[in-house]
Amino acid sequence: MKDPIVEIDNLQKHYGGSKGFFGRVRKPVKAVDGVSFTIHPGEVVGLVGESGSGKSTVGRTLLRLHEPTAGKIRFDGEDITHATPQRMRALRRDMQIIFQDPYSSLNPRTRVIDIVGEALDLLGPLPKAERSERVVQLLEQVGLTGDHLRRFPHEFSGGQRQRLCIARALAVRPRFVVADEPVAALDVSIQAQIMNLLVDLQREIGIAMLFISHDLGLVEFIADRVMVMYLGRVVEMAPARELYANPRHPYTRALLSTAPTVDPRAARARKRELLQGEPPSPANPPSGCTFRTRCPFAVDACAVERPAYRQVGAGHFHACIRDDVAGGQVVPQVA
């Protein structure tokens, strides 16, 4: 297998934790608390979990839009954990992000020609005619046209704006893209169009992607491999088909039992294990397994220590000590 393009080793991102007013110590929010994974060239890895589980923080920290608290980030073999701003600027060509809200990520006073053109400029200056020709090509690639060149973002629908953001991200020919809930802000009817576009482009260009969503159905549609996150940690990862057919961790099973699915047989086979209540605060997570306070299978031992990863199949890992429930053999490290 080719070397990974992204390697994340024990990544942590804690927010705050500084001394508060009157010297009171505020606990840090452990948004990401020891996450390790790899993404290979051309691979789409899905990252799912409830709101607040730390998905966006993983995506932004690995792009160094946020500074990591601890851990290691490697891109294409290079350790970029502490890369300088200059180095990161150069690397931006190779690593791009598509955000959930296509409006706030576009400058309202910039015309389409420059929104996409300025991204192109990162590759080096182009003669004017060539530049706009290339912008038109990119617009057409995402289902827009050259007629849109002089328009401003507010003259587009939500779906068109997201197409524009995708064109801008692709302009630099990145090798890796973080797509952070790219269709969550769009009408359901438009979501399918944008998902199809992303899948087609991904296949065409062979770009590697971290696809973030709380919607398991969307992730199933696009991802080769899926990671399930809970309160700052990855509790299960597996090839996509395997995860949906054979979920092991009680949290994954609960998530899947509440999610709509494309396969009705799988839906029937899943017993409903509804998620109760809200996740605890990442500023004050439970000891041991952080899911234990909502887990129907929790026993006293779950409170004692952070569960090690167990392997249950090729590329399939989970972090649950209830071997009778989830199965598997303890493995020292997961990547």
Ligand SMILES: Nc1ncnc2c1ncn2[C@@H]1O[C@H](COP(=O)(O)OP(=O)(O)OP(=O)(O)O)[C@@H](O)[C@H]1O
């Ligand atoms: N800039 C910040 N300062 C302080 N806390 C933050 C900051 N950004 C995120 N958090 C906290 O970190 C945790 C993880 O947030 P994050 O946005 O990564 O979750 P998420 O899984 O992307 O959620 P959603 O599905 O709602 O987008 C949350 O508890 C959040 O409140």
Ligand SMILES: [Mg+2]
């Ligand atoms: Mg998010």
